[in-house]
Structures are given as C-alpha cells and as structure tokens.
Amino acid sequence: xxxxTQTPRHLVMGMTNKxxxxxxxxxxxxxxxxxxxxxxKPLELMFVYNFKEQTENNxxxxxxxxxxxxxxHLFLHLHTLQPEDSALYLCASSQxxxxxxxxxxxxxxxxxx
Amino acid sequence: GENxxxxxxxxxxxxxxxxxxxxxYSDSASNYxxxxxxELGKRPQLIIDIRSNVGEKKDQRxxxxxxxxxxxxxLHITETQPEDSAVYFCAATEASGxxxxxxxxxxxxxxxxx
Numbered sequence: 001x002x003x004x005t006q007t008p009r010h011l012v013m014g015m016t017n018k019x020x021x022x023x024x025x026x027x028x029x030x031x032x033x034x035x036x037x038x039x040x041k042p043l044e045l046m047f048v049y050n051f052k053e054q055t056e057n058n059x060x061x062x063x064x065x066x067x068x069x070x071x072x073h074l075f076l077h078l079h080t081l082q083p084e085d086s087a088l089y090l091c092a093s094s095q096x097x098x099x100x101x102x103x104x105x106x107x108x109x110x111x112x113x
Numbered sequence: 114g115e116n117x118x119x120x121x122x123x124x125x126x127x128x129x130x131x132x133x134x135x136x137x138y139s140d141s142a143s144n145y146x147x148x149x150x151x152e153l154g155k156r157p158q159l160i161i162d163i164r165s166n167v168g169e170k171k172d173q174r175x176x177x178x179x180x181x182x183x184x185x186x187x188l189h190i191t192e193t194q195p196e197d198s199a200v201y202f203c204a205a206t207e208a209s210g211x212x213x214x215x216x217x218x219x220x221x222x223x224x225x226x227x
Binding site for chain 1: 117145147149155156157158159162202204206213214215216217218219220
C-alpha cells in the first residue's frame with residue numbers, strides 16, 4: 001500500500017488559490033499518470049509522463065499544470081480552479097509506458113469553493 | 114478514440130451468489146483489459162487482467178472472459194462475500210504513440226448482503 005503515495009489526502013481551496021498536489025512512487029517505475037475521478041463518471045486520464053517526458057495531455061485546461069522533475073515524483077499545480085474541478089485526483093505509475101499494469105496512489109480529495 | 118460501456122451501474126447480490134459485470138469496447142486495437150476494485154475511500158487496485166490472445170482467465174473466485182469478435186469482456190465473481198462489496202472498473206487499453214492508454218468504464222457498485 002505504500003508503493004505510490006499522494007499528498008495532501010484532502011484539500012479545500014478557493015477559486016483564486018494556487019496549490020500543488022504531489023505524487024511519489026517507490027516502485028522503480030518510469031511512467032506516471034494523473035487521473036480525475038468524479039462521481040458517476042469514468043476515470044479520466046489527464047496526463048502521462050514517461051521517463052520525465054510528457055507523452056499525453058488529454059485536452060486538460062491550462063489551470064492544471066503538471067510537473068515531473070524525475071521518474072519518482074509527479075506534481076499537479078492548480079491555479080484558478082472552478083467548483084466543477086472538485087473531484088478525487090489519482091496518481092498512478094507503471095513500469096514504463098509500454099507496461100500496461102498501473103498502480104494507483106490513494107488520491108487527493110479536492111474541493112473547490 | 115476508445116469508448117468503454119460498463120453494466121450494470123449497481124449490482125446487489127446475496128452472500129454466496131455469483132456476480133457478473135459486463136463491458137463493451139469500441140476499438141479493435143485494444144489488447145489489454147484490466148479490472149480494478151475500489152473499496153470506499155481507497156485506491157483502485159488491480160484484481161485481474163486479460164490480454165487479447167486469451168479468451169478466459171481465472172484466479173480463485175474471480176474470472177474474466179473476453180470475446181474479441183463481439184468486443185466485450187466480463188468479470189465473474191463466484192461465492193460472493195461481504196468483503197467483495199466495492200466499485201469495480203473495467204478498462205480497455207490500446208497502444209498510442211508507444212504508450213498504453215487505458216479507457217475506463219463508469220464503474221459498477223457491487224453490494225453483497227450478508
């Protein structure tokens with residue numbers, strides 16, 4: 001259960017705030033992912049990083065800005081979010097982008113007021 | 114892009130009964146189909162997966178079947194127990210530019226009554 005960690009676990013922010021979500025994986029993986037999980041919706045893939053390079057950006061608004069300084073760490077910088085951005089944000093990792101099995105972190109529950 | 118439909122959205126069974134969750138996908142290029150279990154307040158965890166060169170895979174009380182021609186795959190849980198209660202997600206994964214990108218279903222909330 002400690003292979004992929006995320007902080008903070010819960011976050012409440014106003015629409016004018018700037019905050020960052022952090023993900024760290026201890027599995028020696030090279031690919032990392034950000035997902036958004038909203039109620040009654042499928043998991044939505046946001047970003048994919050492979051060996052620190054962004055390989056996928058699924059039309060995510062610019063108020064979400066990812067950063068991957070190394071293969072073990074992934075950040076999601078948040079700025080001027082909207083209430084509809086409230087959701088569970090999940091990080092995942094896989095051995096590399098050509099290995100299909102993903103391991104998820106516990107998520108950050110975000111509430112935008 | 115890929116589109117995954119998952120049914121039912123809610124499934125209620127008595128302990129000991131079997132549960133079946135079905136998913137369909139649209140892109141014949143998808144070749145890896147994982148199933149994740151997400152308990153309340155916890156992370157999704159892989160419980161079983163199947164690749165397109167296999168028709169069926171079993172792991173104790175859990176089995177997955179794949180029909181490539183019809184583009185559907187199913188999760189079967191036998192002898193259900195209360196601890197099987199969770200949300201189950203299917204996914205269809207296709208290679209895109211060298212990356213394996215999963216498309217998830219909406220999830221099925223399984224409730225097992227003791």
